[in-house]
Amino acid sequence: MSKTVTHYPPCPVYETRRFEQWLEDMAKDGWFLAHFTASLFGSIKFTKSEPSSVRFRLQPAPKKAGRFSRRDRRQEAVDLAADFGWVLQDIYQGYFVYYTINPDVPELDTDPQVQALALQEHRRKKRIQFYSGLALTALVLVLLVWRGPIYYSLNNSQWYQPLLFLILLFALFLQWKELQYLKHMQKQLAEGCSNGKRLPSFLHKAAIVSTIAACFLPALIPTLNALLPWQAFRWKSAAEDPGVLPFATIEEVTGETLDPSHWSVDHNNEYASRATLLASRQIVFQQYGEITYASGETVNVAIRIDYYEMRSEWLAKQLFREIQHQAALSRGEYTQYIDHEDPNVPVDQVDAYSVYEPTLLLRQDSRVMRLRFIPDHKIIRVYFDQWAPAFAESILD
Amino acid sequence: MPKQALDSLTESMFYVLMALYRGEKCGIDIAAWIENKTQGRCRLGPATLYTILAKFEKEKYIRETHVDGRKRTYAITDLGRQAFREEYDRLQRCMEDAKTEL
Numbered sequence: 001m002s003k004t005v006t007h008y009p010p011c012p013v014y015e016t017r018r019f020e021q022w023l024e025d026m027a028k029d030g031w032f033l034a035h036f037t038a039s040l041f042g043s044i045k046f047t048k049s050e051p052s053s054v055r056f057r058l059q060p061a062p063k064k065a066g067r068f069s070r071r072d073r074r075q076e077a078v079d080l081a082a083d084f085g086w087v088l089q090d091i092y093q094g095y096f097v098y099y100t101i102n103p104d105v106p107e108l109d110t111d112p113q114v115q116a117l118a119l120q121e122h123r124r125k126k127r128i129q130f131y132s133g134l135a136l137t138a139l140v141l142v143l144l145v146w147r148g149p150i151y152y153s154l155n156n157s158q159w160y161q162p163l164l165f166l167i168l169l170f171a172l173f174l175q176w177k178e179l180q181y182l183k184h185m186q187k188q189l190a191e192g193c194s195n196g197k198r199l200p201s202f203l204h205k206a207a208i209v210s211t212i213a214a215c216f217l218p219a220l221i222p223t224l225n226a227l228l229p230w231q232a233f234r235w236k237s238a239a240e241d242p243g244v245l246p247f248a249t250i251e252e253v254t255g256e257t258l259d260p261s262h263w264s265v266d267h268n269n270e271y272a273s274r275a276t277l278l279a280s281r282q283i284v285f286q287q288y289g290e291i292t293y294a295s296g297e298t299v300n301v302a303i304r305i306d307y308y309e310m311r312s313e314w315l316a317k318q319l320f321r322e323i324q325h326q327a328a329l330s331r332g333e334y335t336q337y338i339d340h341e342d343p344n345v346p347v348d349q350v351d352a353y354s355v356y357e358p359t360l361l362l363r364q365d366s367r368v369m370r371l372r373f374i375p376d377h378k379i380i381r382v383y384f385d386q387w388a389p390a391f392a393e394s395i396l397d
Numbered sequence: 398m399p400k401q402a403l404d405s406l407t408e409s410m411f412y413v414l415m416a417l418y419r420g421e422k423c424g425i426d427i428a429a430w431i432e433n434k435t436q437g438r439c440r441l442g443p444a445t446l447y448t449i450l451a452k453f454e455k456e457k458y459i460r461e462t463h464v465d466g467r468k469r470t471y472a473i474t475d476l477g478r479q480a481f482r483e484e485y486d487r488l489q490r491c492m493e494d495a496k497t498e499l
Contacts, residue, residue: 027410053459059444062447062451074445076442076469077444077447078423079467080424080443080446080447081443081444081447082467083424083467084425084428084442084443085444105438106428106441106442106443107442108442108443108444108445109442109444109445110409110441110442110445111407111408111409111441111442111445113407114407114409114410114445114448114449115445115448116450117448117452118444128415179422345464364457
């Protein structure tokens with residue numbers, strides 16, 4: 001039989017009476033608290049021992065000494081408890097975990113109103129943590145909104161930002177819940193009510209929590225993988241898969257042949273596609289080459305198309321706005337090209353500008369297309385007025 | 398708004414000041430003195446005692462006089478004596494009020 005087991009607690013640590021009783025019930029069952037692990041979900045290790053009646057008590061850890069003080073307040077509290085017969089087993093989430101096997105040792109707390117005073121200091125620390133977390137979350141939210149959360153959640157390198165924000169919100173909610181509980185507990189203690197009443201056993205509930213956690217964690221990664229856009233793009237040749245692209249390429253728009261022979265770049269005339277939570281289809285397409293007209297004129301063209309079929313028209317409008325906003329915030333010199341109301345470009349929304357490179361931005365229903373003409377050392381002439389209507393028509397149904 | 402001193406003392410707090418009134422003591426001796434004085438009626442736990450000593454130090458009712466390893470000795474201050482006497486007077490008035498009703 002295994003000599004150690006790992007369990008997840010059946011309740012948060014700030015519900016001290018329930019937590020203490022669970023540890024005591026485990027000791028009666030022959031499993032003594034060994035230590036708390038540093039895992040994300042706070043699992044606890046128990047070692048096999050003789051069943052015994054042990055008292056466990058949790059105490060908020062006292063405030064640490066100030067920067068200029070040589071006193072170790074925490075050690076003073078531990079020493080005083082040791083003088084009375086309480087042994088410090090471990091420290092868990094800001095709580096000292098004491099135990100004693102001697103039934104004659106007095107309880108750690110014998111005055112509820114004094115206990116309420118100690119809790120006041122503990123609540124003050126928790127409030128500071130909560131408001132710091134709130135400020136951090138607000139900062140993350142501002143950064144997300146500032147840079148465009150939809151655009152960044154669609155792109156591989158920034159997928160973690162919305163997830164980070166959600167995790168921060170959840171952690172904040174747990175902290176708020178703890179503050180409410182401690183406030184209620186302090187009020188009860190200040191009125192003279194101690195919390196020494198024996199509660200029902202939590203062994204059964206703890207087993208359920210451990211089972212759920214053991215099933216949940218392995219299921220978490222594939223679930224996140226299905227929901228979040230962190231799948232890598234896989235490049236494929238557009239020439240080998242004609243008709244797969246739901247928009248026109250430069251050859252289709254100009255009616256001319258693109259000669260790529262002078263270009264040595266990755267993913268030329270290739271596309272990558274994936275589906276995500278926010279977009280049923282997201283395509284990246286690149287094309288480089290030289291067009292020689294009958295008149296002898298030679299034009300170098302290098303385009304990159306980012307195409308999104310969003311799950312709703314609202315998302316598409318937000319994405320369109322975010323891309324415009326990013327362009328407006330860029331440090332490059334902003335030049336407006338096409339009139340937004342140009343009747344020759346038959347889509348719901350159109351924008352054409354240049355910041356670092358000439359960009360054509362189109363939206364029709366829930367589809368958004370951003371076409372960037374990538375400059376190089378040769379002169380590129382961009383025929384917006386000729387090409388914009390053709391690209392726009394290609395994304396119409 | 399400045400923090401206010403302890404408005405009233407609980408029984409445990411009152412006995413801690415009483416224990417130190419006539420001489421300095423360390424933590425475990427304070428608890429033993431109180432248990433002996435009250436014949437076991439009032440037993441102080443270490444967490445309660447630690448909170449009271451820390452609070453009294455902060456309010457300058459007591460001060461730490463000596464540290465010998467883990468043993469820390471405390472003595473009452475003039476402010477502590479005054480708080481003790483005020484609480485004593487308050488309890489006296491309570492008792493006198495109660496006597497008229499009995």
